[in-house]
Amino acid sequence: MNMKIFKFLFFVVLTVSITTLTGCRSKRPSADLYGSDNMYGGSIIDDDIQLNPDNMGLPMDGDRSLFAPVMFAYDSSQVNREEAAKVEAVAKYLNKGKAQGVIVEGHGDERGSREYNLALGERRALAVRDYLISLGVEASSVQTKSLGEEMPENMGHDEGAWRMNRRGVFAIY
Amino acid sequence: MxxxxxxxxxxxxxxxxxxxxxxxxxxxxxxxxxxxxxxxxxxxxxxxxxxxxxxxxxxxxxxxxxxxxxxxxxxxxxxxxxxxxxxxxxxxxxxxxxxxxxxxxxxxxxxxxxxxxxxxxxxxxxxxxGKKGMASGKIAIVSSRTGRKELYVCDMDGKNIRQITKDRSIVVGPGWMPDGKNIVYTSYKRGYPNVYMTGRSKPLSSHGGLNASGAVSPDGKSMAVILSRDGNPELYTKSLRTGRLKRMTNTRHGNEASPCWSPDGNHIAYVSDTSGKPQIYIISKSGGRAQRLTSTGSENVAPDWGTNGYIVYSSRVGGRYRIAMANPATKTLRVLETDWADYEDPSWAPDGRHIVCSRTANYRSSIYLLDTLKDSPVALLAGSVDWYSPACSP
The missing domain is CATH 3.40.50.10070 (TolB, N-terminal domain)
Incomplete structure (x- = not known):
């Protein structure tokens, strides 16, 4: 058990130091990483940064009214250039210590299989988390929660509804 | 004559x-x-x-x-x-x-x-x-008929419907334990997507991030599951006795979903989009390199490996989801004849002849029985509410 905690802390320290070392580069969204739109289904997750070992006891909910959701392209989990500013606003807020943390909720539209969309929603949430971490937010204060296609914002069945439903929502706690 | x-x-x-x-x-x-x-x-x-x-x-x-x-x-x-x-x-x-x-x-x-x-x-x-029938089987299904997505079970004729969960949360992707007595499913009842089993309050899997698509091996000892604990959704196996995890895939640029076991328990078929589109792959339970099974159609998802050796799955062809079956040993492939609607989430009936799946038409999904030999599709559960993600008991 102690070993586990030690490993986890080690990871957090490692993450923070990497973030600090690469800080200058990551203050601005990189067009290569977050702005390009050249990979179908491709997503940009920089590194596999571990999540909390267990989700029991983590905050389950937060305030979703503070920040606008990040929108995604079809079958993509890439944070686009136009959307990057939304993530930066959240990073700034958290870096000022105004909240304990955030749950990034990843959603998809109704097309495709439910289980696949669950994984896709998680990748969207992880891409946002990864960007937040690159902006200096501590890894342990960013939780991800994929809701797949289970909780659409818009119940419609057209392109307009689907566009609204492919989103990453910030629940601040 | x-x-x-x-x-x-x-x-x-x-x-x-x-x-x-x-x-x-x-x-x-x-x-x-x-x-x-x-x-x-x-x-x-x-x-x-x-x-x-x-x-x-x-x-x-x-x-x-x-x-x-x-x-x-x-x-x-x-x-x-x-x-x-x-x-x-x-x-x-x-x-x-x-x-x-x-x-x-x-x-x-x-x-x-x-x-x-x-x-x-x-x-x-x-x-x-001399063949096994299907009439005594059960179907696990999800429905939003209460306004929440709860787990239900009905008989193979679509009758005798019972509501199993009353969590007022979201249930996703049910599947049966190999003994046919309990159901493994994903639920948000404690906030995050965790894998649960009926009759047990402690989750089978509750790591940070995503825990989904739990599928228990035929010997009941291990569960294939999709976890994002290491930073990306990947396929893992988890020992149900010790909780020990084994990471099966390493796809930084891809999603994995929907694992299912071969009848002998030696292989796992699952969905991955590492090629750019979701396709079905097969990997040995001991790990190693995965083999791609499907190449036709723009998407191949939701596999179920029957005791007859065939993997049945949903294949997107010409903008429609249809039901296809492939035998990984003989490499034969067949797409079942269906009408213009979308047919998804197929599951082998216990007789190894029929397939239960969802049929979506006009944004309403119902449960259908398809015959792989000759009979026409039969509606098992239809009406003014959605029924989907069917899973037949073994």
Missing amino acids: RRWFLIGCIALASASALAQRAVVTKSGEGKIKINLAGYRTGNDTASRTFLSVLKADLNRSGYFKVTSAKGDLNVVGSCVSGGGNMKAECQLYQVNSRKRLLGKSYTTTTTDARGLAHRVADEIVYAAT
Whole structure:
């Protein structure tokens, strides 16, 4: 058990130091990483940064009214250039210590299989988390929660509804 | 002439289950005509329910045509009830040879009239064809009929629906434990997507991030599951005894989803989009390099590996989801004939002949039974609410 905690802390320290070392580069969204739109289904997750070992006891909910959701392209989990500013606003807020943390909720539209969309929603949430971490937010204060296609914002069945439903929502706690 | 051939086959079948293949696949048009006109029931509801459910089950099995004219097989006996109990006696005869293929008597409670009919139907299927029936199976399904996405179970005929969860949360992707007694599913009842099993309050998997698509191996010892704990959704196996995790995939630029086990428990089929689109891959349970199974269609998702060796899945062809089946050993592929609607989330019925899946038309999804041999699709659950993600018990 102690070993586990030690490993986890080690990871957090490692993450923070990497973030600090690469800080200058990551203050601005990189067009290569977050702005390009050249990979179908491709997503940009920089590194596999571990999540909390267990989700029991983590905050389950937060305030979703503070920040606008990040929108995604079809079958993509890439944070686009136009959307990057939304993530930066959240990073700034958290870096000022105004909240304990955030749950990034990843959603998809109704097309495709439910289980696949669950994984896709998680990748969207992880891409946002990864960007937040690159902006200096501590890894342990960013939780991800994929809701797949289970909780659409818009119940419609057209392109307009689907566009609204492919989103990453910030629940601040 | 054909009748003689058929009866000959039936006789062979009763002698040897192996000889049976021919009856069904080769005789195509010819169903075994089965006559229940001589079966006597009391005038009570339970007995009459028993007989009507039995007839419907025999017709749905795909092997029989229930007739009141002279048939190939006769079912005789009687069913009576009283004092909350019922007794059914059943004998199955070959008409021409007068050979008795089955003779049994059953007792149960009157509330179990449907369940009894399902058991007797499967015994008749087995006695006449040497094959496993499906009537006693169960289907796990998700429905939003209460306004929340809860888990339900119904019989293979779509009747006897029971609500299993009352979590007022979201249930995703149910599947059965190999003993057919409990159901493994993903739920948000404690905030995050965790994998649970019915009859157990502690989750089977609750790592940070995503825990989804739990599928328990045929020996019941291990669960294939999609986790994002290491920073990206990947396929893992988790020992149900020790909780030890083994990471199976390493796809920074891809998603994994929907694992299912081969009947011998040595392989796992799953969905991955590392090629750019979701396709089905097969990996050994000990890990290593995955083999890609599907290449046709723009998307191939939601596999279910049957005991007959075929992987059934949903394939997006020409903008529609259709049901396809592929045999990884023989590399054969077949797309089932269906209408213009979307057919998704297929699951093998316990008979290895039928497939239960969802059919979505006009944004409403219902549950359908497809026959891989010749019968037309049958609606099992339809109406003004959505039913989806069906999973048949083993």
